Amino acid sequence: MTNFWQKLKRPFMMLAPMYDVTDEAFRQMFVKYGKPDVFFTEFVSVDGLLSDAGRPKLLRELYFNKNEHPIVAQVFGSDPAKFREVAKLIAELGFDGLDINMGCPDKAVIKQGAGSALIRKPELAKKIILAAKEGAGRMSVSVKTRIGYSKIEEMETWLTAILEAEPAMLTVHLRTMKEMSKVPTHWELAEKVAELGKKFGVPVAGNGDVKSLTEAREKAAKYNLDGVMIGRGAFGNPAFFAGREMSREEKLLALVEHTNLFEQLYRPGKMNDKLFAGHTKNFAVLKKHFKAYVAGWSGATALRAKLMEAETAGEVDRIINQYLAGKEEKRS
Numbered sequence: 001m002t003n004f005w006q007k008l009k010r011p012f013m014m015l016a017p018m019y020d021v022t023d024e025a026f027r028q029m030f031v032k033y034g035k036p037d038v039f040f041t042e043f044v045s046v047d048g049l050l051s052d053a054g055r056p057k058l059l060r061e062l063y064f065n066k067n068e069h070p071i072v073a074q075v076f077g078s079d080p081a082k083f084r085e086v087a088k089l090i091a092e093l094g095f096d097g098l099d100i101n102m103g104c105p106d107k108a109v110i111k112q113g114a115g116s117a118l119i120r121k122p123e124l125a126k127k128i129i130l131a132a133k134e135g136a137g138r139m140s141v142s143v144k145t146r147i148g149y150s151k152i153e154e155m156e157t158w159l160t161a162i163l164e165a166e167p168a169m170l171t172v173h174l175r176t177m178k179e180m181s182k183v184p185t186h187w188e189l190a191e192k193v194a195e196l197g198k199k200f201g202v203p204v205a206g207n208g209d210v211k212s213l214t215e216a217r218e219k220a221a222k223y224n225l226d227g228v229m230i231g232r233g234a235f236g237n238p239a240f241f242a243g244r245e246m247s248r249e250e251k252l253l254a255l256v257e258h259t260n261l262f263e264q265l266y267r268p269g270k271m272n273d274k275l276f277a278g279h280t281k282n283f284a285v286l287k288k289h290f291k292a293y294v295a296g297w298s299g300a301t302a303l304r305a306k307l308m309e310a311e312t313a314g315e316v317d318r319i320i321n322q323y324l325a326g327k328e329e330k331r332s
């Protein structure tokens with residue numbers, strides 16, 4: 001396989017890696033209603049993947065189906081040798097790419113010297129990229145990061161360090177680690193990011209607060225970017241990459257579908273046993289999706305409150321269908 005990033009049409013659109021969100025159930029909703037050009041998994045610990053105790057559970061996060069290609073596994077860690085090993089494992093699992101997280105601001109991740117902590121250690125970051133590339137063989141190795149640790153002035157030096165290690169693609173969330181997600185994204189810096197990418201011949205993508213496919217395309221054109229990554233903007237709207245907003249009813253039915261898929265995969269039962277050796281997920285993981293699907297109209301709050309009490313897909317189905325039946329009666 002050659003570097004798949006080079007072959008994608010421009011601008012390419014990616015569904016962001018999001019911990020406890022971008023799982024198999026979530027991604028399959030996009031396969032059905034509007035596929036992004038590239039899927040990512042949520043991030044997975046390199047240390048965990050290499051430990052006998054951690055691996056069986058983490059492999060659940062790396063499960064995907066053929067209809068999700070191209071798909072990239074995202075990992076975090078701080079030891080180059082371990083990245084070399086993990087890259088081999090990810091390649092064996094059939095992923096199209098490995099992405100290295102160098103942007104996560106979570107304290108537990110930073111404490112391990114991973115995620116955003118690497119922004120302060122550019123030499124180590126480079127070693128990690130090079131080691132991952134060695135282990136990856138023909139699989140592509142990309143990086144996702146932020147514009148700096150505490151100041152936007154760090155951007156050029158930091159991104160240059162990464163680009164010198166020639167990742168196959170670089171996604172930049174246009175905020176510093178310190179800014180978390182609290183200030184508006186610095187999209188005005190995207191043009192400079194694109195310029196740096198061109199200098200090193202590395203495709204670059206921007207990320208942060210994009211709310212529609214039209215906006216993503218406009219930003220790519222305006223700032224000369226190869227791609228755009230979208231996370232929260234696609235929550236509760238599996239038709240995001242088809243460029244449309246679902247109607248309220250369509251969203252509610254999609255929520256039922258999403259919940260059913262989640263239950264089959266991650267709640268106790270035959271499929272969970274077979275695919276994930278009984279490693280289940282809490283039903284409460286779905287609650288952030290309930291909030292996203294059910295928002296923006298009067299009555300949404302009351303419906304959401306009911307859904308928050310649900311503990312099975314059957315209950316969600318009943319609540320939504322009762323709600324829709326009530327609506328129908330009111331209309332007629």
Ligand SMILES: Cc1cc2nc3c(=O)[nH]c(=O)nc-3n(C[C@H](O)[C@H](O)[C@H](O)COP(=O)(O)O)c2cc1C
Nearest residue numbers: 016017018019042043173208209210230231232233
């Ligand atoms: C719930 C949640 C989980 C996230 N998990 C990850 C992750 O595992 N890896 C990663 O690189 N970024 C992660 N992010 C950051 C997103 O990928 C993205 O960079 C950020 O949300 C900004 O883009 P957006 O405004 O389009 O959501 C996460 C964000 C959210 C909201």
